[in-house]
Amino acid sequence: MxxxxxxxxLLLGRTLMLAPHAWRERRKVAEQLFEIGNASxxxxxxxxxxxxxxxxxxxxxNLAERGxxxxxxxxxxxxxxxxxxxxxxAVLIAGRVGSAMAAExxxxxxxxxxxxxxxxxxxxxxxxVLPRLLAISIALPMLVVFAVLVGWIGGALVSVYNAQIAIxxxxxxxxxxxxxxxxxxxxxxxxxLVFAVVVGAVSCHQGLATLGGPRGIGRSVTKAVVNSIVLxxxxxxxxxxxxxxxx
Amino acid sequence: xxxxxxxxxxxxxxxxRGLRKRLGQEWVLKGIDLxxxxxxxxxxxxxxxxxKTVLLKHLIGLEQPDQGEILLDGHRLVDSGIRxxxxxxxxxxxxxxxxxxxxxxxxxxxxxxHRLKPEQExxxxxxxxxxxxxxxGMEDRLPAELSGGMKKRVAIARxxxxxxxxxxxxxxxxxxxxxxxxxxxxxxxxxxxxxxATTIIVTHDRDLAFGVAExxxxxxxxxxxxIGSPDEIRHHPEPTLQHFLTIDFSLKA
Numbered sequence: 001m002x003x004x005x006x007x008x009x010l011l012l013g014r015t016l017m018l019a020p021h022a023w024r025e026r027r028k029v030a031e032q033l034f035e036i037g038n039a040s041x042x043x044x045x046x047x048x049x050x051x052x053x054x055x056x057x058x059x060x061x062n063l064a065e066r067g068x069x070x071x072x073x074x075x076x077x078x079x080x081x082x083x084x085x086x087x088x089x090a091v092l093i094a095g096r097v098g099s100a101m102a103a104e105x106x107x108x109x110x111x112x113x114x115x116x117x118x119x120x121x122x123x124x125x126x127x128x129v130l131p132r133l134l135a136i137s138i139a140l141p142m143l144v145v146f147a148v149l150v151g152w153i154g155g156a157l158v159s160v161y162n163a164q165i166a167i168x169x170x171x172x173x174x175x176x177x178x179x180x181x182x183x184x185x186x187x188x189x190x191x192x193l194v195f196a197v198v199v200g201a202v203s204c205h206q207g208l209a210t211l212g213g214p215r216g217i218g219r220s221v222t223k224a225v226v227n228s229i230v231l232x233x234x235x236x237x238x239x240x241x242x243x244x245x246x247x
Numbered sequence: 248x249x250x251x252x253x254x255x256x257x258x259x260x261x262x263x264r265g266l267r268k269r270l271g272q273e274w275v276l277k278g279i280d281l282x283x284x285x286x287x288x289x290x291x292x293x294x295x296x297x298x299k300t301v302l303l304k305h306l307i308g309l310e311q312p313d314q315g316e317i318l319l320d321g322h323r324l325v326d327s328g329i330r331x332x333x334x335x336x337x338x339x340x341x342x343x344x345x346x347x348x349x350x351x352x353x354x355x356x357x358x359x360x361h362r363l364k365p366e367q368e369x370x371x372x373x374x375x376x377x378x379x380x381x382x383x384g385m386e387d388r389l390p391a392e393l394s395g396g397m398k399k400r401v402a403i404a405r406x407x408x409x410x411x412x413x414x415x416x417x418x419x420x421x422x423x424x425x426x427x428x429x430x431x432x433x434x435x436x437x438x439x440x441x442x443x444a445t446t447i448i449v450t451h452d453r454d455l456a457f458g459v460a461e462x463x464x465x466x467x468x469x470x471x472x473x474i475g476s477p478d479e480i481r482h483h484p485e486p487t488l489q490h491f492l493t494i495d496f497s498l499k500a
Contacts, residue, residue: 111346113344113345113346119335120357122356122360122361
């Protein structure tokens, strides 16, 4: 895996050098954005609604026993935007979009489509990797915004309608507004941007490194998803430490 | 350093010097030397596993040699800017069409990606090239909807769009029935006459090789057994070569 990280960083560096071509590739970026949004938005909303709800359900009754149910809004609010929103969405995207990227690029490699691009003097990094990396870097933070908002709604529904918690919607919202500020939202978006780059780079690298036939494609897809999730969780710890230190 | 954007017309001279390549523990090319003249139709023939396709991939820069070098008009293939100076195209054995693109998008890909022509002009050129290979009106089809022979002809049309100075064919008649194979070969000959590009064909199809070659090389276990005109090859005394050229189905008693 660590050899893969070195190669993946090289791929990322070489792709970032192609950033001046980004505007030229806008049509492909838009197509990828549509693919990612289409594949993930509904799933992201459903997932976040239930994560927000479960968070309120797990903490609410215990807090209510101690008369602290008024802070549920801040617990759900901060957890969703600082941690659960970015991490859960990144894991979802790694599974849904990263795997598709690795499979598509992997099959293009196996069936010589990438060789064909190279014979036409078309750089596969510019043609394939740059649009995907850009699209995922735009799409994941946007999905996180949706996920956080829907997660807050999920927490609110449980907090208001669960008999053991039963606080008012106004109270939940007040608690949330008191604790969550712009910096928390920024933290979540920054994390999601980093995770998006990780998922995009890992998945494209695994696709380009595919060897053999269909079995090789399957192996690349598995490695893309597993490596992405492991890196997301490791980086999450260090990013959290860094952001806490800064704030 | 080669000056950029200097496109040349006509064929290009290809020299291969001491090319050696190892895959794993095995040397698949054991010191290949070739000199292919501009505009020549050169066939590399040999049995399966002799290293033909690996050699072809080296000629277009898809593989890097372990030893030796390849020169185009005296310039090393690995030099920066060589691809901007020389237009090279390859027709893959499988066609290697981009499956997510339509036939028209595949054929126009080179022009579109390099922004060489406006969109209307690209559409006109694509239609013209498809007509040339007998696939007029197929622009909107997907590669998955085409037969093996049609895919190969689309791949030829895609190569033609580049107006290449060097065109490489990897087993152009494999997996095709005799009628389609002859049509594809006629296409190759017609294009060569029209483009005057240097043409290198890799095949184990003896009919194709002797039908189109001006000169040919026989590759066996990564080494060149013989090189010369089709007549010279036919009368070459090397027993392995004669066995390869004369063996035929004779299973009935």
